[in-house]
Amino acid sequence: MDLYQCDVAIVGAGGAGLRAAIAVAERDPRLRIALISKVYPMRSHTVAAEGGAAAVTQAHDSLEAHFHDTVAGGDWLCEQDVVDDFVSHAREELVQMEHWGCPWSRKDDGHVNVRAFGGMKIERTWFAADKTGFHMLHTLFQTSIKYPSIRRFDEHFCIDLLQDDGRFQGVLALEIATGTFRCIQAKSVIIATGGAGRVFRENTNGGIVTGDGRALAFRHGVPLRDMEFVQYHPTCMPGTGLLFTEACRGEGGFLLNKDGYRYLQDYGLGPAEPTPRNKAMELGPRDRLSQAYWHEKQKGRTIQGPHGDVVHLDLRHLGEKKLRERLPQIYELAVEYLGVDPAKSPIPVLPAVHYTMGGILADGNTAAPMPGLYSVGECSSVGIHGANRLGSNSLTELLVFGKKAGESAAAHAASLSHADTSRVEALAQAALGCARTLVDRHDGRERIATLRREMAQTMEDGCGIYRSEQPLKATCDKLAELKERYRHVQLDDHSTAWNTEWLLAIELGYQLDVAQAMAHSALERRESRGSHQRLDGYEERDDAQFLKHSLAHYAGNDVPRISHAAVTITHSPPGTRAYGAAGEQAEAVRLAAEQHHD
């Protein structure tokens, strides 16, 4: 086992990890940074994000408006002080990206353009064609090359966090190409490992989105917050789950059922108008759109396809020229994967899991309760998304909190010296042993793919768009059974160099722990809020009992223990979460009440 000592170790080199690394390097070039990623940075799943990044830009927009959209979008489960901080730093981060070369799409006068996005009252989403995540990731990666203090460990898989006496001291990483274990001792550890959508059957995520960092933090005693909130993106490709960006709807696309009817007007999002209107119809928030699909399906008004029931995303009225100019990637996806020309036919779509709102408990500076650990990006829960994330808030989140994480971790590292290396190495050796048991086993009996499929199916059944007690309990039981069977997983591959089956097995273990946290948190939330909707007597939001975060605590072989914690409410008391015409009415009432207060 090799030893490498640094000041800040960052696990995950997507948008958040890279931004954090740059922040550390800029704050103090003498600090040594280890940037550890199981894939080359440009493969990180940030690359697939399409729509854009939000920040208050136009003169008639305000931080208060962005704050309110976010808090209402999150169904009042957001940490409002953190949201305040977030919206106030958003613009400077996007300008920073522009200074670093990000090719933001422009207006004719040369200023950055903004577009409408679901749940946002005023257009504030910066975008780079329909590949914003791609351009942001490549800009960050290429910019990171400027800083010699960032040492990258590309294609190094994180096997475990090293925690001694409550304090996080580094990570154990596996060099995938050779099977060499590397003990990376650090004074601060930042986890930026992304989401966990792969625990579900239909998802937009890449193969690497398996909740690694969440599971590791969880196992080391850090609570996972609000895990029951899982975002379904309403317009995804049947079969693969690949994403058709929200920008399709921002540009004016319609969602039609089998009668060619814009059904969203039946679900409180109307009235239907020919051009897009913010926070109405197809620009409503994602959870409401996915729920509308589910209801249409129950009513038999969806269209049966070879990969499930679909609705139609109609972009024909945009015309080929506009489609190729504003939505070129969508055009390509539809034509190549589905053989559908969006200028001539509607695209079949259905909801698939896209984002996991919950994650590692983190305060407004991204710090975990235990010293030495920070988390940022989709893997963390700093508290800005609440019960439902608004599109284009998460790309901005990577930047605002990536910077905070880097600065917090740097400050912490600068205040300490390294702990006893021999103790850290001993911890690493123990973790190494556990990993080797998996690959050396010859008497197992379960195949990885079988367990993974059963996990994904049960999560889809019990933890889907709508939840009920019995299916949730069944899912919890099934997950417990899968965890037991996982102890007997058998690999075909016992080699050491580029053994990706070994990695899949370890990832499955992470996913099972994360799935359990999700399912049990969902079971214990006996209300409906945001993306967590129940049909078993808990159809309404219950602020009296459940205006609280859920916290999942790891209990080893036992099921996770769920507790609840208060939400920080500063200046937006819980109101009605309404969109469409009803939303405009509610907004007017709210503003009148506010003016009355002043």
Place this chain on the structure above:
Amino acid sequence: MTEARAWPEQVEIDVLRYRPETDDHPVWQRYTVPFDVDMSVLQALQHIKDEDDGTLSFRWSCRMAICGSCGMMINGNPALSCKTFVRDLLPGPVRIEALAHFPIERDLVVAIDGFVKKLESVKPYLIPEHPRALSDGERLQTPEQLEHFEQFSSCINCLLCYAACPQFGLDPEFTGPGALALLHRYNADSRDAGRAQRMAVLNAEQGVWSCTAVGYCSVVCPKGVDPANAVNQNKVNSAVDYFLRFVTNRREQS
């Protein structure tokens, strides 16, 4: 797309295997996979790994041709396995091999650290003329100025262009189409002023001058980056720079 035709039940997939711990050289191995009309080559490989042979190693992630992980040779052509459909390769057997011109680490995984070093060597970051405060807001750039470089910024680093480039195959030190396209992207960005600092890479023997305009790189590029254009238009720039340096005694920056 799916006309009524008789699709087969199964298809054969031949994969070039290589296990560094046990094999002296690569060997072909045949698998049989159930056929589905919208199955991609990647899905076929995943089926093999999940159900038949967990020892088959290959890179993949996004499944939508944006992460650049899954480049490989499919029936002799450089292609992304997530975007290549088995129905277009029938009746089979489909021959799959690691990306050409790169050393094979294992099975379909090639060593790309050489490329990453080249990417780092072209100074792929904005070098502005004057620093600018965040409070001054964004630098202005018209849609026309953006058009000059946007295409070259679309590279997903999939390396299909390197597999298509015989000059790179013959000389692995050639900086190559992808890295040079990225270099050009920054030179062509109206906000950048670092052209002089990147000249050394362009002018080198293994810069643009190793390119003989085969043009295959641009044909195989899945994102329309047109690296052949990026490289060849810079031959003029390189020649002009050389001439000017010769005439004015300007020293080459590095």
Place this chain on the structure above:
Amino acid sequence: MKPGPAARRPYVRPMTGWWRRDPYFVRYMVREATAVAVAVYAVILTAGVVSLARGEAAWDHWLAALRTPASIALHVVLLVAMVIHAKSWFEIMPKTMPMILVGHRRLQAKTITRVGWAAAAIASLLVTWLAWRWWT
């Protein structure tokens, strides 16, 4: 399988016969070979100029050599090679040029190729007409 790290042992595939692997490479090699035809024709023309400088006898000798069946056969081959050379050059020519925006629209590669062909056609017609004028 023994535990512990394995050294990297990448396998480098040989490049022998690389140009036969792909039809695109074969076409590329044919294109490169046509440069030989250009060189050969340049030598023939140079010989003609030298013969002209040497006087009438040498000049007539050179013209006679050109009229032999072998020479005519060679010239047919050279002509075919020249056409292939021109075609492949016009196809690759747009790659050597920077992006040109006319109004707000980009000048297409195929436009540049067509301009090249047009120029070649006009030049060929002009030369043929001159030759015919001189001959008759």
